[in-house]
Structure formats: C-alpha cells, structure tokens
Amino acid sequence: MAEAGSVTLSTARGAYRLTIAQVAAAPDSFLVTLSLQHQGGLEKFALIYCLARALAPVTSSGELDQARFAQRLGPWLEPQFENVREAALKSIRTEHRLLEVALQAGGPF
Numbered sequence: 001m002a003e004a005g006s007v008t009l010s011t012a013r014g015a016y017r018l019t020i021a022q023v024a025a026a027p028d029s030f031l032v033t034l035s036l037q038h039q040g041g042l043e044k045f046a047l048i049y050c051l052a053r054a055l056a057p058v059t060s061s062g063e064l065d066q067a068r069f070a071q072r073l074g075p076w077l078e079p080q081f082e083n084v085r086e087a088a089l090k091s092i093r094t095e096h097r098l099l100e101v102a103l104q105a106g107g108p109f
Contacts, residue, residue, distance in 0.1 A: 005066030007074035008039070011081045015039040018074055020066045021046060030056055030064045033098070034073075036085075047088040047099040049073070055105060 005020035015038070022033040030051045037044040057068035077084060084101070091099035 005070050007070045009036070009074055009078050009081060011078065013038065013082075013085075014042075016081070018070060018077070020070060023064050023066065025063070028053055032064065032069065036088075045085065045088050045092060047084070047091075047101060050100060050102045052103075055103065 007018050009016045009018055016036050017039060019035045019037070020032060021035040024031040024033075030053065032049045032051060033046060034049060035044065035046045051064075051069070057065040057072065059065050084099075088099040091097060
C-alpha cells in the first residue's frame with residue numbers, strides 16, 4: 001500500500017518507489033527532496049525539485065499537499081525517467097550534491 005507522498009513508477013529498469021523525503025518551504029517556492037528506490041533494492045538515489053508556490057498543490061494551511069504532488073509528478077516523470085536518473089546519478093558522483101530541477105508551468109502542474 002502506498003503511503004502519502006509516495007508513488008510507484010513503472011520504468012524500463014523495473015518498478016521504482018518515488019517518496020517525498022523532505023519539504024523545505026520558502027516564501028515563493030517549495031524545495032522537495034525525492035528519494036527513488038528500485039523495488040528490488042538494486043539502486044537508490046535522490047534529487048531535489050524546486051516548485052513555485054503558484055504551481056504547487058497546497059493544503060488549506062498552505063503546506064505542500066505531498067500526496068497530490070507525488071500523484072502528479074509520478075506519471076509525468078515516468079517517460080523521462082532514464083534521463084532524470086542519469087542526471088541525478090552524475091550529479092551525485094561528480095558534483096557530490098543532489099541534482100536540482102526547477103519545475104515550470106507546462107510540466108505536471
């Protein structure tokens with residue numbers, strides 16, 4: 001059963017669990033750290049998405065609605081998973097930091 005802020009992605013490499021690991025709120029955006037783990041345990045990596053508040057699904061208290069964010073991001077991410085995975089792993093290996101991706105209008109939001 002999926003937890004809030006978590007979805008399963010179907011990729012050419014198999015199923016991956018996308019989980020929201022952390023959310024940092026700024027005045028005009030949310031920085032969302034995602035963890036992606038292969039269901040078989042073969043691989044795990046993380047990256048950060050920067051999402052403008054104007055595009056973000058929010059709760060009545062103004063916090064990021066993590067379940068809706070994950071549900072929207074998952075299907076949008078699946079077709080480009082391999083490119084995102086490679087960029088995230090390269091950033092971790094060569095730059096020693098998490099890849100940061102800015103989500104724009106026209107994406108899943």
